[in-house]
Amino acid sequence: MLNPDGVYLGNYRCSLMGFDLNRHWANPSPWAHPTLHGVKELIIDMYNNPKINLEFYIDIHAHSTMMNGFMYGNIFEDEERFQRQAIFPKLLCQNAEDFSYSSTSFNRDAVKAGTGRRFLGGLLNDTSSCYTLEVSFYSYILGGTASAVPYTEEAYMKLGRNVARTFLDYYRLNSLVEGPLAPTPKTWKDKVPHYKCPAQRGPGNSHAGGKPDKRSQAHLKEPSLPTR
Numbered sequence: 001m002l003n004p005d006g007v008y009l010g011n012y013r014c015s016l017m018g019f020d021l022n023r024h025w026a027n028p029s030p031w032a033h034p035t036l037h038g039v040k041e042l043i044i045d046m047y048n049n050p051k052i053n054l055e056f057y058i059d060i061h062a063h064s065t066m067m068n069g070f071m072y073g074n075i076f077e078d079e080e081r082f083q084r085q086a087i088f089p090k091l092l093c094q095n096a097e098d099f100s101y102s103s104t105s106f107n108r109d110a111v112k113a114g115t116g117r118r119f120l121g122g123l124l125n126d127t128s129s130c131y132t133l134e135v136s137f138y139s140y141i142l143g144g145t146a147s148a149v150p151y152t153e154e155a156y157m158k159l160g161r162n163v164a165r166t167f168l169d170y171y172r173l174n175s176l177v178e179g180p181l182a183p184t185p186k187t188w189k190d191k192v193p194h195y196k197c198p199a200q201r202g203p204g205n206s207h208a209g210g211k212p213d214k215r216s217q218a219h220l221k222e223p224s225l226p227t228r
Helices: 004-008 034-048 079-084 087-095 116-123 153-173 214-219
Strands: 056-063 069-074 105-107 129-136 139-141 148-150
Touching: 034 116, 056 116, 069 087, 069 116, 087 129, 087 153, 116 129, 129 153
Parallel strands: 056 129, 069 105
Antiparallel strands: 069 129, 139 148
């Protein structure tokens, strides 16, 4: 929780001093943005520690207009790194009925350059993946239906458990835990057979405020995932 004083007052975006904290990662002030400043220093210390392999950064937010859970990811000039960013959200889509891959977007919007996901995506090396996990304030649409299911505290907790399950699946695919889901080939491109995540559509599942990056839809070759 990086915005404790703002949330205590009922704000969902701004801190006590009126700052949108997820726009100040590039140069956080220890006085005006103390939580960002402290966490940024911690992450940099971890990144520079040869004993630590910092592989994931996931910033968790509520979304006030869209349905479902979905992610924002980064675009990179390195094609393989760019394609690799899609693996975790595709796995999460398979595990969580309320997570929408069709609403997931990979972009480099200038207005979001100060977010944790964008700043750390440019700072950390190609073994790290940085995402924003957005979850609707309201409801999610089950795949193949038009019915909105209201989020409850238990539903939010269930999504959290499914994120944890997805880490397990991800590392099984990379042969870092026992009991892999499938034989692990030499490269990530060969690790998974064809799988297409079911589309989840419904009211609110469109990006307001601008068109998605063309590359985020047309250029992204979807990595396929195992079925169960």
